[in-house]
Amino acid sequence: MIQPERLHERNAVPIAGPGRFVLYGMQQSQRAACNHALEYAIREANALGLPVVVAFGLMPGYPGANRRHYAFMLEGLAETQRSLAERGIRFLMRAGSIDQVVLALAREAALVVMDRGYTRLQRDWREAVARAAPCRVVEVESDAVVPVETAMDHEAYMAATLRPRIARRLAEFMVPVEEVRPVKSSLRLRFAGPEVEINEPMTVLNGLRFSGGPGPVSGLRGGTSAARVALEHFLRFKLHHYADQRDDPAGDGTSGLSPYLHFGQISALEVALAAREAWSGKAADVFLEQLVVRRELALNFAWYNPDYDRYSGLPAWARKTLAAEAGAPRPAMYDRSVFESARTADPAWNAAQKEMVATGRMHGYLRMYWGKKILEWSATPEEAFETALVLNNTYELDGRDPNGYAGVAWCFGKHDRPWPRHPVFGNVRTMTAGGLARKFDLGAYVKRMEAL
Ligand SMILES: Cc1cc2nc3c(=O)[nH]c(=O)nc-3n(C[C@H](O)[C@H](O)[C@H](O)COP(=O)(O)OP(=O)(O)OC[C@H]3O[C@@H](n4cnc5c(N)ncnc54)[C@H](O)[C@@H]3O)c2cc1C
DSSP, X not given: OOOGGGEXXXXXXXXXXXXXXXXXXXXXXXXXXXXXXXXXXXXXXXXXXXXXXXXXXXOTTOTTOOHHHHHHHHHHHHHHHHXXXXXXXXXXXXXXXXXHHXXXXXXXXXXXXXXXXXXXXXXXXXXXXXXXXXXXXXXXOOSOSSOHHHHOSSOOSSHHHHHHHHHXXXXXXXXXXXXXXXXXXXXXXXXXXXXXXXXXXXHHHHTSOOXXXXXXXXXXXXXXXXXXXHHHHIIIIIGGGHHHHTTOTTSOOSOOOHHHHHTTSSOHHHHHHHHHHHOOSHHHHHHHIIIIIIHHHHHHHHHHOTTTTSGGGSOHHHHHHHHHTTTSOOSOOOOHHXXXXXOSSOXXXXXXXXXXXXXXXXXXXXXXXXXXXXXXXXXXXXXXXXXXXXXXXXXOTTOSSHHHHHHHXXXXXXXXXXXXXXXXXXXSOOOOHHHHHHHSOHHHHHHHHXXX
């Protein structure tokens, strides 16, 4: 069953028209499994006696994305193409943004299905498709466990306001997605116009132009299989310690799933169901708090706050208190290039930055410290906000995600409450290196990162 709350009619064309196929414009949910949008497209196609075609727009200049992100994404898409082909579904990749690619094909489609995305550009693309497609357009939400508008119809102030709403609806939405067999194969359908062959992802990558930015991360492959290996490993060896070890950057106690979730290579629902099945106690509850409540708090932020990626999107109390500290002397002051090249006077901060640049990841606990210190050591909070966002989005494999926007904003007071006043931070919560050292073996971590 696909819950009706996941389905959104996007235009005024009530029923499917004539056409050669049902078209699924894949963008957010880049996978062939546990994908409500794909299964909805197959069901509708079966009812119409038509095949399903999955289209993907390969857009070279996706804002903020670089070779690191594209390599990971393309590896995942190559696997998605193979998995879809095994189900008799044609994956058609073309150069261009998803709205351009879908609209060019929509002329021959009986119905267009889009998956739901949460950021500004993703929403603009879906709007463009809805406005111009000559056929019915349905948007299907598959990357939230509880759909964002079902959980709450306005912006959540903090996790405490969203948590009970999610809890109330969780049982209804935490159910597996039933896979349907397509009655008609689309593998032999022919299309006029150039297509990007995804069989060799590195060949596709080498054909794209990038102006700077980091290279691919070694030793971490994109794709649903790699995501499932990471999930399996996490469930077997880490989940039962998660509550105690997730805040220890010197250990390896978290799932490492965020890049796969970001590219939609694995569904949060699949992860949640597997975690609940593997472990029913506190460990699973603590993990689901992150995977469902915290992650969906970030989706809520991106969905309801038009300034989710701007300083102006911070709460008024936070901007006011930070403005009042404008003249407060900073203990150190660095510009973006010093931060980027990890040349601050703080070995812990530098180690975290080095880890991110070299590996495309940084432990969640350190991300908080990292962002707080950028605020403390920048000339203005506005400059700090920009620095944190740009570095996060450039180097993190999971960057450019609602989680990243919410995470950076949290360092500046979002989804938090006012704390006792502190220079530079005002009433925004601080973090100190002393606090880090009390939590874990900071020296061992710094040594490990210096070796990178
Ligand atoms: C400054 C800052 C920047 C961040 N940037 C990003 C980013 O660009 N992309 C990103 O995905 N996350 C970001 N986060 C949130 C969080 O740090 C990461 O999601 C987490 O560290 C990913 O590691 P994991 O998959 O091993 O997490 P696990 O601990 O295994 O958690 C499982 C999943 O739960 C979700 N999750 C965990 N912690 C959070 C959180 N605090 N907020 C929202 N969702 C959470 C993620 O989807 C994660 O993959 C940021 C946090 C901060 C403070």
